[in-house]
Amino acid sequence: MTDYEKIGFRCGLEIHNRLNTKTKLFCNCKPRFSEVKPIEIIKRKLRAVAGEMGQVDVAALYEYLRDRNFFYQCFSEENCLKETDEEPPNPVNKEALEVALQVALLLKAEIPDEIHIMRKTVIDGSNTCGFQRTAVVGLNGILETSLGKVRITNICLEEESSGIVKDEGNEITYRLDRLGIPLIEIGTAPDIKNPEHAKEVAEKLGMIIRSTGKSQRGIGVTRQDINVSISKGARVEIKGVQELDLIPQIIENEIKRQQELIEKEEKPKEETRVAKEDGTTEFTRPLPGGERMYPETDLETIVVTKDFLSKIKVPETWEEKAKRFSKILPKEMIEQVLRSEYLDLFEKFSKEFDPVLVANTFTSIIKDLRRRGFETEILTEEQFDELFPSVNKKLISKEAIPNILEIACRDKISIKEAIEKSGLRALDEEQLRKIIKKIFEKYPDLVKEKRVSALIGEVMKIARGKIDGKTVSKILNEEISK
Ligand SMILES: [Zn+2]
Numbered sequence: 001m002t003d004y005e006k007i008g009f010r011c012g013l014e015i016h017n018r019l020n021t022k023t024k025l026f027c028n029c030k031p032r033f034s035e036v037k038p039i040e041i042i043k044r045k046l047r048a049v050a051g052e053m054g055q056v057d058v059a060a061l062y063e064y065l066r067d068r069n070f071f072y073q074c075f076s077e078e079n080c081l082k083e084t085d086e087e088p089p090n091p092v093n094k095e096a097l098e099v100a101l102q103v104a105l106l107l108k109a110e111i112p113d114e115i116h117i118m119r120k121t122v123i124d125g126s127n128t129c130g131f132q133r134t135a136v137v138g139l140n141g142i143l144e145t146s147l148g149k150v151r152i153t154n155i156c157l158e159e160e161s162s163g164i165v166k167d168e169g170n171e172i173t174y175r176l177d178r179l180g181i182p183l184i185e186i187g188t189a190p191d192i193k194n195p196e197h198a199k200e201v202a203e204k205l206g207m208i209i210r211s212t213g214k215s216q217r218g219i220g221v222t223r224q225d226i227n228v229s230i231s232k233g234a235r236v237e238i239k240g241v242q243e244l245d246l247i248p249q250i251i252e253n254e255i256k257r258q259q260e261l262i263e264k265e266e267k268p269k270e271e272t273r274v275a276k277e278d279g280t281t282e283f284t285r286p287l288p289g290g291e292r293m294y295p296e297t298d299l300e301t302i303v304v305t306k307d308f309l310s311k312i313k314v315p316e317t318w319e320e321k322a323k324r325f326s327k328i329l330p331k332e333m334i335e336q337v338l339r340s341e342y343l344d345l346f347e348k349f350s351k352e353f354d355p356v357l358v359a360n361t362f363t364s365i366i367k368d369l370r371r372r373g374f375e376t377e378i379l380t381e382e383q384f385d386e387l388f389p390s391v392n393k394k395l396i397s398k399e400a401i402p403n404i405l406e407i408a409c410r411d412k413i414s415i416k417e418a419i420e421k422s423g424l425r426a427l428d429e430e431q432l433r434k435i436i437k438k439i440f441e442k443y444p445d446l447v448k449e450k451r452v453s454a455l456i457g458e459v460m461k462i463a464r465g466k467i468d469g470k471t472v473s474k475i476l477n478e479e480i481s482k
Contacts, residue, residue, distance in 0.1 A: 002255070004194045008231030011192040011251065012153075013201055015224045017184050017209045018160055018216040021096045024180040025159050026089030026133065026299075027082035031181040031216075033163075038073035038175070042084060045069060046123040046130045057292040059272070063123045070125035071173040073165065078177035085129040088298040092117065092157070096182035097137070097302070098312055099214045100157035103184055104138025105314045106208050107152045111138055115302040121292035125172050126161035127179065133296055134158040134185070143188070143204060147197050151189035158183045181216075184209055190227065195248035198226060203244055203339070204318075211315045213344040218377040221341070226251060226275075233258035234268040239284070241275040249279040257281075328355040336363040345384060353388040357398055361387075365402050374409040383408060386415035400424040400465045427467045429475065435462050436472075436479050450480060 024031045048056050048064035074084065081087035097115075104111055119131035134156050141152030160181035162174035186205050192198045202224045209215050209222075220242055228251055229235040236258070238250055258268045273281035316324070318338060325334045328350060337346050342362035349358045361384075370376050387404070390396045396404060396419055408418040419425055427435070439458045440447050446454050452473075459472050 002194075007255070007259075008229075008233075009194065009255070010190040010227075010229045010235075011195075011198055012188045012190040012227045013192065013198060013205070013224055014185060014187045014227070015202055015205045015222060016158075017206065017222045019096055019099055019182040019184065019214050020216045021093055021099070021182050021214060023093055023095075024082075025093050025096055025157070025182040026091075026180060027080050028090070029080050029083070029180065030077050032078060032177070034075035034078045034175075034177045036075070039076050040074050041173075042072050042074065043069060044072065044125075044128060046125060048121070048123055049130070057121050060121045060123050060292060063125075067170075068125065069171045071171065072128060072162065073173065073175045073177075075175070075177045079179075083128060083176045083179045089133065089296075091299065092135070092302060093182060095214075096157060099182075099212045100137045100155065100184055101304075101309070101312050102212050102315055103186070103209055104141065104155045105312065106211070106317065107138065107141030107143060107155060107186070109138030109141030109152060109155055111304055111309065112136060113304055115304060117296040117299045117302075118293050119296050121294075122161065126164070126174060127159075128162070128176070132159055132161060133299075135302075143201065143208075145197065145200055145204060147193045147200075148191075150191040150201055153187045153189050154185075156185040156187075158185050190229075195251040198251055199244055199247040202247055206244075207318060207339065210341065210343050211318070211321065213315070213347070215341070215344075217341045226254075228254045228258075230255055230258055232262050232267075234270045236268070236270065237272045238275050238281050239272055246275070246277075246279050250275055250281065253280055329359055330356065333359045333363070342366070345381060348381075349384060349388050353392060354398075357391065357401075358388065361401055361405075365405060368402070369406060369409055374406060376405075376409055378409055378412055379405065383415050390415065390419065394426050394428075395419065396424055396426050397466060397468050399468060400426070403465060424465045427463055429471075432459075432463065432467055432472065432475055433479065435459055436476050440479070447480065452476065452480065455480070 021031055023029065048060040050056050072084070082089055101111060115135050115137055117133055117135045120134050121130065122132045123130050136154055137157050138155035141155065143150045143152055160178050160183045162176050163178040165173040165175050188201060192201055206222050215221065224241045224247065226238045226241060226247065227235055228238065236254060238254060241247060241250060261268045272284045274284045275281055321338060322334050325337060329337065333356070337343060337359050340346065340362055346358055346362050366376050387401065391398050400422065403422050403424055404415060404418045407422050408415055411421070436459055439455060443455065443458065456472055456476055459476060460469065463472060
């Protein structure tokens with residue numbers, strides 16, 4: 001086993017998580033991915049400009065020298081003139097600001113008296129204006145972990161960048177729907193002890209953001225950047241890790257890469273690398289310096305008054321939630337629900353429907369569908385609004401849920417349509433009695449010998465997924481004693 005202290009392992013994380021607020025951070029557009037085609041495409045070029053201290057950032061200059069053309073897809077409900085940088089931003093979205101402050105409070109961070117919106121130079125084209133708006137909302141927080149305290153250096157509220165559609169070397173196409181979605185960024189000090197610990201820290205930070213109930217869901221919602229270095233190595237930032245499970249492997253690979261360079265008596269360089277799906281990384285650009293920040297002059301400073309802060313509700317902590325859930329869920333399910341990206345939907349639906357059924361749907365069933373390659377992102381809140389009442393109204397049995405969700409994901413249809421398509425519309429009692437009578441006629445010997453479980457087995461071959469076993473057993477016992 002590697003002695004991480006001995007190799008001078010230093011590691012910190014930066015996590016980014018998109019928020020599910022009503023509007024974007026600086027305009028009134030919908031903070032979501034468009035499901036329809038772009039209404040137009042615009043072409044731009046970007047240039048590097050000097051930062052506040054009069055210096056051009058090295059990473060920005062590097063991008064500028066690549067002289068690329070950028071194409072932007074614009075969408076009708078997700079974009080306005082703000083995203084194309086033809087109109088100044090609106091004042092900051094209050095809802096997003098509150099969520100960011102909630103996160104800062106949960107991490108016991110110091111909240112500044114004034115929040116300044118800054119421009120961070122980004123000229124890889126992912127921002128049409130050439131910078132990303134970002135604001136520090138918390139400093140010097142603390143995260144408790146199994147290996148002690150990890151210091152939180154900063155909590156920021158930021159704009160999400162545009163999503164890349166295709167990269168053809170000199171021509172890059174981005175989609176603008178993603179640009180401007182509120183994003184929370186949390187940075188840690190290099191207090192992470194080993195690769196597995198990094199995963200724990202990332203997971204805990206993700207859970208803290210989800211506990212506000214305002215996190216988006218799905219793949220790509222949370223991205224982690226990992227800073228790694230070892231003695232005689234260099235600080236390398238690995239960007240865009242989306243899978244928590246990949247974190248330890250990516251770090252191990254980076255340690256190995258630096259160790260191999262050191263063995264060959266080469267000095268590893270400070271740089272930004274991008275994570276690939278197989279856990280390896282590749283070089284993207286030099287590490288940006290401090291020259292890339294300057295104040296956003298289009299927006300006023302936000303004064304954080306005591307009064308404003310006192311009105312912000314601190315969400316329940318993990319421990320408080322676990323305690324509350326222990327009254328409605330079996331022990332082994334509590335942690336799964338707390339870790340789930342569907343935590344907020346569990347909270348909503350478990351108030352009205354069987355908590356165990358709701359928890360099972362949001363953890364096991366969805367996880368299983370995802371593992372089998374189904375796109376569970378299409379399962380929206382509205383679909384669960386149809387699903388759970390269908391069980392309560394006995395339109396479907398709870399056993400039918402996996403099948404119905406599978407069909408809804410596979411064919412991208414509503415729950416109502418999936419119920420029809422599945423042929424799993426629940427049987428009523430009368431229909432069940434008919435099936436039971438038919439089975440009795442087919443197996444007179446079993447009836448004579450009162451072999452109830454064998455008979456139930458035969459009935460279930462027809463009724464599985466359409467009615468629960470308990471009801472079958474009850475009715476069959478009634479029928480057999482007639
Ligand atoms: Zn907009």
